[in-house]
Every structure is written in C-alpha cells, then in structure tokens.
Amino acid sequence: MPLKAYALSEKPELEPDFERLAAAGWPRFLRQRDELGCGTFWPSLFTTWADYQTALYDDAGRVAAVAHTVPITWDGTPGGLPESIAGILERATEDRRAARTPNALAALAALVDPDWREQGLSRRLLDHLRFLAETRGHRFLVAPVRPTLKARYPLAPMERYVTWTTDDGEPFDPWMRVHARLGAEVVRVVPRTLVIAGTVARWEEWTEMTFPESGPYVVPGALQPVVIDRARDEGRYEDPNVWMLHSLKGARL
C-alpha cells in the first residue's frame, strides 16, 4: 500500500489522528500528568513544532502511523542527552529561544495504528525520520526508545534487558531491533523519562486493578513495577527508556 508522509504543519486537520493513535498506543496511566513537566511543553508540538510532527497517510486518507520529533542541539556525549521527555522538549525550546542551530532530531514517540501493526510499518516510519533528519541538515537522529516487549519482563532491570539478544545476535526487544537494523546503537539507559504519580484510587481507575497493600505491583503496560504506598495514598511509576543513536551520513561522534 503506497503511503505518503505529511508534516502536521501541511495538514493541520490531521491533529485528531495524533490523539487517536496516542489513545490506542499508550497504557492509560502513561497519559496522565508527568511530574517532570512534559505536559508544560507537549502542546507546543502542535504549534511551534508542527513542522516536526509526521503522519503516514494512505490514498484513502487514513492515517496509518505518526511520529513526534523535535530538533535539539547535542554535544555528542552520552551525558549530553536529556534525562526525560520534558528535558528533550525543554532543550528544543531553549535552543529555539537562543537561536542555536540544532544538530540532532530527537524522536519522542512513534505510533502505528493498531489496524496497521505487524506489517513492517515501524521501519518505514523510522526510515522517514532518518530522511527528515538528513534533509534538514541534522547529523543525528536520537531516540529515547521505549522497548515494547519490556512490559512482559517488568522485573528485569532495564540495564540488563537492553543487553539481551536473540540467537542471531540482534536485540531481543523487537522495537530496539527495528532501530538496530537501521544501524542505531544503544547509548545509555534513561531511568525515568516520565514520572506518573497519583492517589491509589486514581491508579486503581487507570489500571482497572485493586491495590490492597503497599508494595510493588506488576501492571499491564508498565516496564517496571508501580509502587503503591497506602499510608501516603500514593502510587508512583517511573518509565525507563534507552537512548539509541542513528548516526547519519557524514556524521561522526
């Protein structure tokens, strides 16, 4: 099926599709207020950064996949990559304010419509992001990758999980594998890209579970346990990611 890529700035009417795919793609708890401040910046993706939000769109006008990106400056060191999604957005905002020329495109999220999954579309989406980064003169595409299969292994430390490989020596995680096949390398684990906290009642609502005692709980869609503290009436979850780096043509660290 031929697909075309559009920036949200070219087709603002596609904005509801970004919301639709986010609702279908993320567990409900992950779409709540991020303690690190992602929500302060997120709306700017649809205004200031509309040129960097991509949708893949078929002949019938259906959106099959979307990706959120922003341009940032990066000094090329592992420690120079932001510590959170809010940190990435803040970096992009500050760079713009200071009129600094970005050298990296940061991919914040990639979402494939459930009807289009398992057809190899994620590779096409990433290919397009690499193309975008190159044509806009960036040296790197960097992504805080949320490994899709990690939710099935919530007790494994992220540092260990990202080293797991298949018999063929490829990353064990399918989403990391898509990046790796395009030449991306692991830079480092990011322990908390989003921090979601809320009352126990809220967590019970978001997860459709009950949490009778304090302690860590395995929750569908969570990459590590959600920690419930009944005395403080709080549940807390930190979403870990792994920074992966695509060096583009002519790029060198």
Ligand SMILES: CC(C)(COP(=O)(O)OP(=O)(O)OC[C@H]1O[C@@H](n2cnc3c(N)ncnc32)[C@H](O)[C@@H]1OP(=O)(O)O)[C@@H](O)C(=O)NCCC(=O)NCCS
């Ligand atoms: C992750 C996501 C983008 C993958 O998109 P996709 O187009 O369905 O993936 P592909 O068809 O290109 O498959 C990529 C690899 O993942 C594997 N895969 C896809 N779905 C899978 C599943 N449910 N379980 C296990 N492996 C799966 C495929 O087999 C393939 O690996 P292979 O080439 O070694 O066989 C999509 O599932 C999605 O939008 N998920 C929700 C949001 C998300 O998690 N985004 C990524 C974090 S930013």
